[in-house]
Amino acid sequence: MDSDEDVQMENTEQTPWTAASKGKGKAVAADTDEQYDKENLPWVEKYRPVTLDDVVSHKDITGTIEKFIETNRLPHLLFYGPPGTGKTSTILAVARRIYGKNYRKQILELNASDDRGIDVVREQIKNFAETRTLFLKGFKLIILDEADMMTTAAQAALRRVIEQYTKNVRFCIICNYVNKIIPAIQSRCTRFRFSPLPITEIERRLTGVIEAEGVNLKEDGKKALLKLSKGDMRRALNVLQACHAAYDTIGETEIYDCTGSPQPADIETVVNSMLSDDFTTSYKMISALKMERGLALPDLINGAYEYIETIEFKPHARIYLLDFLATTEHRLSTGASEKIQLTALLGAFKNAVEMTGKSS
Numbered sequence: 001m002d003s004d005e006d007v008q009m010e011n012t013e014q015t016p017w018t019a020a021s022k023g024k025g026k027a028v029a030a031d032t033d034e035q036y037d038k039e040n041l042p043w044v045e046k047y048r049p050v051t052l053d054d055v056v057s058h059k060d061i062t063g064t065i066e067k068f069i070e071t072n073r074l075p076h077l078l079f080y081g082p083p084g085t086g087k088t089s090t091i092l093a094v095a096r097r098i099y100g101k102n103y104r105k106q107i108l109e110l111n112a113s114d115d116r117g118i119d120v121v122r123e124q125i126k127n128f129a130e131t132r133t134l135f136l137k138g139f140k141l142i143i144l145d146e147a148d149m150m151t152t153a154a155q156a157a158l159r160r161v162i163e164q165y166t167k168n169v170r171f172c173i174i175c176n177y178v179n180k181i182i183p184a185i186q187s188r189c190t191r192f193r194f195s196p197l198p199i200t201e202i203e204r205r206l207t208g209v210i211e212a213e214g215v216n217l218k219e220d221g222k223k224a225l226l227k228l229s230k231g232d233m234r235r236a237l238n239v240l241q242a243c244h245a246a247y248d249t250i251g252e253t254e255i256y257d258c259t260g261s262p263q264p265a266d267i268e269t270v271v272n273s274m275l276s277d278d279f280t281t282s283y284k285m286i287s288a289l290k291m292e293r294g295l296a297l298p299d300l301i302n303g304a305y306e307y308i309e310t311i312e313f314k315p316h317a318r319i320y321l322l323d324f325l326a327t328t329e330h331r332l333s334t335g336a337s338e339k340i341q342l343t344a345l346l347g348a349f350k351n352a353v354e355m356t357g358k359s360s
Contacts, residue, residue, distance in 0.1 A: 043241045044234050047209055049089045052097060056233060057201040058086060061192045065094055074098075074139075076162055076171045078186060080178040081194030084232030090194075091143055091172045098141070112146035121157040129165035140169045147173045148180035159184045196231020206236060215240065217250045224255040262295050267303035271311070274349040282346055287339075297338045301329050301345075317355040324348040 049055045052062040068074045074094075079087040095103040108128045110116050125142060144150070150158075162171050162185065173189060175181055203226055210217055217225070217240070225243075229236035239259055240250075247254045256263050266289060273282045289295065305325055313321065328341050328348075 043237045076189040078189035078191045084234035085194040107141040109143040112149045129169040148175035220252040221250045224252040317352045321352040
């Protein structure tokens with residue numbers, strides 16, 4: 001009877017392990033770099049942190065988790081924050097720290113690309129959670145990446161699984177928006193917020209990559225890259241690799257051209273025209289610039305928002321203008337016509353100039 005149970009336990013454990021090893025675009029490449037040529041990997045995977053010490057910034061979070069591991073009291077974890085801030089890299093580094101080289105056998109990683117409906121929670125996750133690892137002590141790890149994409153029903157089914165199988169398994173739930181995780185799951189986990197990475201930390205890591213890869217990056221190009229990254233390390237590395245492939249020398253112009261973002265000079269021209277030129281002249285000039293450079297109005301709005309900060313406006317005029325920029329961006333996101341919204345935006349800028357003039 002015992003031997004039958006042992007065989008059954010072995011069989012039930014093989015399925016989730018096999019499932020965990022399939023379709024893991026995020027980390028498999030980094031783990032199999034001994035088998036494959038590292039030169040063929042994207043830089044995001046090639047330079048992915050391996051240990052907790054390699055994780056950029058977030059030393060308070062990694063230090064706390066390190067103490068949990070040392071005392072063998074790792075709780076269920078909830079990592080949340082913007083993309084590219086090191087959430088997945090941190091939990092994979094934790095898995096390596098706990099289980100060593102064969103950590104893949106001890107974790108079940110499910111991403112947004114996998115089916116994670118209520119049936120998967122009831123079957124695959126539950127099967128993996130309720131089986132013990134033969135001849136090995138401790139707990140296994142279930143990583144649910146981009147969990148804010150899970151349905152409410154699946155999350156409701158998950159909360160009981162988390163509670164029931166704590167002896168065998170620890171959960172790490174990763175998401176961008178914590179408000180999309182039901183309160184019942186949030187209360188069962190220790191929460192860690194991964195804030196956007198400081199520019200200095202991104203610069204330090206990029207400097208190492210630039211030296212290792214022999215990238216010819218000018219100082220103005222580096223400033224533009226750091227500005228466009230907005231605290232997202234993944235985005236910074238992807239843009240850097242794309243520019244390195246396309247250009248021998250990378251400056252500010254090359255960075256903006258490669259990402260399709262409007263040049264600061266273009267933004268300046270557009271905003272100044274909206275403030276000073278008459279309506280028809282300004283509209284024709286901006287339309288021609290959009291056609292010539294292939295620019296989209298939402299990109300111009302983002303740039304205009306930053307440039308407006310440097311212009312003198314009366315407080316009520318500035319508030320009016322920023323509010324209108326936000327309203328226009330929302331309308332464009334719901335499918336409004338760019339032509340109509342551009343004319344509305346021109347009118348708003350003229351109103352703001354008039355409001356400033358009246359106040360003075």
